[in-house]
Amino acid sequence: MTAILKNKKGVTLVELLAVIIIMGIIAAIAVPAITGLINRQKINAAEASYDLIVEVAINYAEAESDTTVKISELVTAGYLEANPFTNDADLTISGSTVTFVVTGDYLIGDGVWVSELGVGTTTNPL
Numbered sequence: 203m204t205a206i207l208k209n210k211k212g213v214t215l216v217e218l219l220a221v222i223i224i225m226g227i228i229a230a231i232a233v234p235a236i237t238g239l240i241n242r243q244k245i246n247a248a249e250a251s252y253d254l255i256v257e258v259a260i261n262y263a264e265a266e267s268d269t270t271v272k273i274s275e276l277v278t279a280g281y282l283e284a285n286p287f288t289n290d291a292d293l294t295i296s297g298s299t300v301t302f303v304v305t306g307d308y309l310i311g312d313g314v315w316v317s318e319l320g321v322g323t324t325t326n327p328l
Contacts, residue, residue, distance in 0.1 A: 251286035
């Protein structure tokens with residue numbers, strides 16, 4: 203009977219606990235890193251939308267000889283397909299400078315916002 207028990211192979215409780223602890227440590231490192239990457243991508247997308255609207259507003263001012271416009275008017279005039287932001291905003295154009303006037307800050311998506319200061323996250327405001 204003892205010969206049969208000695209030949210059995212398996213995982214001990216200590217080995218199982220060690221694996222679980224190691225997986226917990228890896229998860230504790232990986233989850234914040236992945237979350238940071240996702241937030242960075244949201245900010246990059248918001249900044250790209252912000253830059254696109256500035257470029258489109260300058261083109262609008264040159265073509266229409268108008269120095270103030272709302273994002274919704276750029277969509278209506280065919281300069282943009284859609285407003286990438288959740289709210290409308292007033293744009294004041296002066297040469298190659300566009301002032302993005304927002305009444306307060308507002309969210310673009312989960313945790314990313316745009317204001318007159320630019321683009322940021324709710325966890326790291328500008």
